[in-house]
Amino acid sequence: MTPTDYIWMNGRFVKWDDATIHVCSHVVHYGSSVFEGMRVYKTNNGPAAFRLKEHTKRLFDSARIYRMDIPFTPDQINQAILDTVGINGLDECYVRPIAFRGFHRLGVDPTGCPIDVAVAAWPWGKYLSEEEMQRKGVCVSSWHRIAPNTMPAMAKAGANYMNSQLIKLEAIAHGYVEGIALDVFGHVSEGSGENLFLVRKKALITPDFSASILPGITRSSVIQMAEDMGLKVIEQNVPREALYLAEEVFFTGSAVEIEPITKIDGIVIGDGRPGPITTKLRTEFFDIVRGKARDRYGWLTPVPAYKEVTV
Ligand code: PMP
Numbered sequence: 001m002t003p004t005d006y007i008w009m010n011g012r013f014v015k016w017d018d019a020t021i022h023v024c025s026h027v028v029h030y031g032s033s034v035f036e037g038m039r040v041y042k043t044n045n046g047p048a049a050f051r052l053k054e055h056t057k058r059l060f061d062s063a064r065i066y067r068m069d070i071p072f073t074p075d076q077i078n079q080a081i082l083d084t085v086g087i088n089g090l091d092e093c094y095v096r097p098i099a100f101r102g103f104h105r106l107g108v109d110p111t112g113c114p115i116d117v118a119v120a121a122w123p124w125g126k127y128l129s130e131e132e133m134q135r136k137g138v139c140v141s142s143w144h145r146i147a148p149n150t151m152p153a154m155a156k157a158g159a160n161y162m163n164s165q166l167i168k169l170e171a172i173a174h175g176y177v178e179g180i181a182l183d184v185f186g187h188v189s190e191g192s193g194e195n196l197f198l199v200r201k202k203a204l205i206t207p208d209f210s211a212s213i214l215p216g217i218t219r220s221s222v223i224q225m226a227e228d229m230g231l232k233v234i235e236q237n238v239p240r241e242a243l244y245l246a247e248e249v250f251f252t253g254s255a256v257e258i259e260p261i262t263k264i265d266g267i268v269i270g271d272g273r274p275g276p277i278t279t280k281l282r283t284e285f286f287d288i289v290r291g292k293a294r295d296r297y298g299w300l301t302p303v304p305a306y307k308e309v310t311v
Helices: 026-030 052-065 074-087 130-135 160-173 217-228 240-245 276-289
Strands: 006-009 012-015 033-035 038-043 046-050 093-101 115-122 138-140 178-182 188-191 195-200 203-206 232-235 248-253 257-261 300-302
Touching (some): 006 074, 012 074, 033 052, 052 093, 074 115, 130 257, 138 160, 195 240, 248 276
Parallel strands (some): 138 178, 203 232
Antiparallel strands (some): 033 093, 046 300, 195 248
């Protein structure tokens, strides 16, 4: 992780090293955070944030589910994100806005704990190595995704990533790059930090929201592009074995972007190479986010040069 100069914390910039919290903060003990992960891409017209408003909206949606009142407006958070990229002089980066229950007193009841908000940004290249994805592939995890009515999967909450860590660490321990979790009913859900798509007979198939998935913003972007390309998109329950029979499988996510999966549990998918539909969607995606194709969906927000230093 490459540190940058400043982190936005509760309305002002602090130096990267000073962006600290108390060990008795509620979040440290009870996992009470909601967060986002998004990318800013380099374009010929300067840096551009990908789907800024949608990410901020999901942050507020996650907070609503957990009865957390973020003490800023969505517009203020949008501005904080753009300022954090600007003040650090980044032309391409990953951005992590987070809201969490801070320090007041311990005990499960968070009443009285402040909702602290921070935005960090740093350069982050590829999330999964393409070479490793080809050589090692991914596995279906023995850990299931969180069950409905236990932890809400539609909230991007820090605590959900305890489940993700089990999936990821097991996959690595067994020699794979990433794990795909089934939901508690045995249907395919998602990766530890990615949504999943299958291609079969020119249709794109992806688990629906009832399969304990995070409503991915890259997922919705891929669905939009695919429909415009004339592909049929089906959101439905996916049985595990459909993974092995698919012509193509790929992950989507802000970190992973669009990543082909060519081997699952040691079984080669299709002909073992990134398939034509995955490649077409991926090319289109990168052309749009890097400003090489017209931003026809209005996905990009230019990052203005940051002027005022308030530190
Ligand atoms: N599922 C999980 C569990 C994730 O952590 C992510 C990454 N945010 C995704 C799916 C993909 O969502 P998005 O495309 O919005 O990044």
